[in-house]
Amino acid sequence: MKTWRVQILYFLVLNAAVQYVTSLENELSDSIFDDFLDPLKDLFHHKDDSNETVAKFSLRKPSHPDDDLCYIIPGKPESLAACTFNSTSKTFLVIHGWTLSGMFESWMTELVEALYDREQTANVIVVDWLASAQNHYVFAAQKTKAVGQEIARFIDWLEETTNMPLENIHLIGYSLGAHVAGFAGNHATNKVGRITGLDPAGPDFEGEHAHKRLSPDDAYFVDVLHTFTRGSLGLSIGIQQPVGHVDIYPNGGSFQPGCNLRGALEKIANFGLFAITDAVKCEHERSVHLFIDSLLNKEEAAKAYRCGSNDMFNRGMCLGCRKSRCNTVGYDISKVRKARNVQMYTKTRASMPFRVYHYQLKIHFSSKVTRSEMEPSLTVSLYGTKAEAENLELKLKEKISTNKTHSFLLVTEKDIGELLMLKFKWEETNGWSTSSMLKMVSSWWSGDSDSANMEVHKIRIRAGETQKKMVFCVRDPDAQSLTQEVTFVKCKDLWRTNQKRVILKDH
Numbered sequence: 001m002k003t004w005r006v007q008i009l010y011f012l013v014l015n016a017a018v019q020y021v022t023s024l025e026n027e028l029s030d031s032i033f034d035d036f037l038d039p040l041k042d043l044f045h046h047k048d049d050s051n052e053t054v055a056k057f058s059l060r061k062p063s064h065p066d067d068d069l070c071y072i073i074p075g076k077p078e079s080l081a082a083c084t085f086n087s088t089s090k091t092f093l094v095i096h097g098w099t100l101s102g103m104f105e106s107w108m109t110e111l112v113e114a115l116y117d118r119e120q121t122a123n124v125i126v127v128d129w130l131a132s133a134q135n136h137y138v139f140a141a142q143k144t145k146a147v148g149q150e151i152a153r154f155i156d157w158l159e160e161t162t163n164m165p166l167e168n169i170h171l172i173g174y175s176l177g178a179h180v181a182g183f184a185g186n187h188a189t190n191k192v193g194r195i196t197g198l199d200p201a202g203p204d205f206e207g208e209h210a211h212k213r214l215s216p217d218d219a220y221f222v223d224v225l226h227t228f229t230r231g232s233l234g235l236s237i238g239i240q241q242p243v244g245h246v247d248i249y250p251n252g253g254s255f256q257p258g259c260n261l262r263g264a265l266e267k268i269a270n271f272g273l274f275a276i277t278d279a280v281k282c283e284h285e286r287s288v289h290l291f292i293d294s295l296l297n298k299e300e301a302a303k304a305y306r307c308g309s310n311d312m313f314n315r316g317m318c319l320g321c322r323k324s325r326c327n328t329v330g331y332d333i334s335k336v337r338k339a340r341n342v343q344m345y346t347k348t349r350a351s352m353p354f355r356v357y358h359y360q361l362k363i364h365f366s367s368k369v370t371r372s373e374m375e376p377s378l379t380v381s382l383y384g385t386k387a388e389a390e391n392l393e394l395k396l397k398e399k400i401s402t403n404k405t406h407s408f409l410l411v412t413e414k415d416i417g418e419l420l421m422l423k424f425k426w427e428e429t430n431g432w433s434t435s436s437m438l439k440m441v442s443s444w445w446s447g448d449s450d451s452a453n454m455e456v457h458k459i460r461i462r463a464g465e466t467q468k469k470m471v472f473c474v475r476d477p478d479a480q481s482l483t484q485e486v487t488f489v490k491c492k493d494l495w496r497t498n499q500k501r502v503i504l505k506d507h
Contacts, residue, residue, distance in 0.1 A: 059125050085162070087164045090121075090169075091125065092125065094127065095127045095177035096126075096130070097174045097175025097176040101134070104130075110289075114295035118295045127177075129143075132147060141176060144179045148186070151180065152184045155188045166190050170196065171219070175198070175201045175238070176201045178214050179205055181197065182214030182218045185222075195223075196291065197243065197244060199226060199228055199239075199287035223247075223248070226238055227251075238253070248327075250354075251346075257350035258350025293355075298332065301330065301355065302328070302346055302348065302354055303327070303329065305318045305319055305345055306318060306326065306343070307345050310345055313345040314409050315408065315409060316360030319358055319359075319463075357414075358463075359382075361460070362405055363405065365403070365406065378394035379393055383422065384416030384417040384418055392410055394408045402454070422461075423487050424485070424486045426454070457473075471491045472489060
């Protein structure tokens with residue numbers, strides 16, 4: 001590449017990154033990644049005079065998951081026997097994405113190992129299209145269709161040669177590889193059983209027609225994990241729109257726990273183009289590791305919940321499982337095929353195993369007089385038959401209003417077993433307005449102490465993983481001076497008893 005082109009590319013990337021870092025606190029409306037790709041499309045858009053699309057099919061061995069020891073060559077049936085291809089077992093085709101290094105990422109070996117760990121007799125075939133994928137992103141994106149068509153011909157040849165049922169074929173594609181898988185499924189003569197898209201690439205595919213990207217039409221069942229979408233403060237690497245039968249958005253599909261996005265963006269500002277991989281690796285690649293986790297930790301598989309929006313999910317409103325409203329994340333997902341895309345959400349830990357436990361808390365705050373909206377700090381500690389989880393923050397999605405029921409999502413990283421008791425802590429913050437302070441002082445001055453009290457009758461809880469519903473009442477209903485922390489235990493008559501009120505006194 002000519003020196004002036006490299007310089008232009010470097011400064012475009014550097015400028016975009018610096019702008020992003022300096023305004024990290026602001027929500028951006030447009031994708032920086034898209035912004036700096038646009039002027040490069042003409043620069044790098046050129047026709048490939050060669051009709052050859054290089055895609056190689058390496059049947060990895062459980063004993064050597066990191067080595068390409070045997071290639072299956074379409075048109076040569078003897079290569080199937082030489083590689084000990086098992087036509088009666090499941091066949092996985094693992095398809096990588098864009099790469100700057102021209103080499104397989106480390107996750108490839110981990111995924112191959114995990115697939116063999118779960119399916120010992122399977123054929124795990126790594127699709128190598130590095131020759132095209134190591135070019136500039138725009139060029140690599142343009143090649144996805146041609147690579148997909150070549151894989152489709154490979155699938156047709158496999159079916160014809162071995163008579164294997166195509167429901168046994170499962171394509172797993174990461175980033176650009178997810179769209180490659182979509183094109184492969186779309187162009188195969190008969191439909192394959194399943195395609196899993198691991199954070200399908202966003203730039204050049206967001207908003208495109210279904211036949212120009214991964215879509216539910218490409219296999220009998222298409223499931224997608226979104227981990228780095230446009231919702232990430234304007235920086236979009238993974239596609240945001242739903243593109244499968246079931247689309248799961250862990251942590252809203254944006255920031256992933258344990259990923260240092262700020263530090264990665266600072267690397268872009270300091271080191272330019274070659275730091276891009278650092279910026280996207282943790283968030284984007286989390287989709288792969290969530291899938292690997294689902295293979296290795298079958299007994300600890302995470303659950304995702306159908307919801308109208310991430311905001312609703314973050315209020316705990318979508319933890320029901322009736323009518324297929326919840327599903328397993330990753331390999332063991334139930335194949336739900338609806339007329340429209342099913343969007344699901346879940347929370348995760350920062351490391352494997354990623355599963356967490358979801359709870360909805362419904363708390364009714366009441367007062368004898370109308371109170372101004374408040375923004376207290378709310379903390380809950382849960383105590384169960386197996387363990388306890390203490391000092392968990394209830395994140396406010398809106399200010400607390402009196403005489404209104406508020407819903408919260410609470411997440412624990414460990415299984416506490418059956419919930420026996422909880423402690424609820426209310427602490428005032430400095431978020432009071434002048435008017436609300438005057439009202440509060442006035443009520444105290446008049447001696448009308450009841451008007452300055454917030455009251456909690458009971459706390460209703462739904463456990464997402466077990467689907468149990470519980471109601472908790474104050475342990476000591478005769479307490480007269482409960483100031484900050486209140487202990488709740490299970491109500492004797494869950495839904496009918498009118499328990500005495502818990503009073504949370506303001507300071």
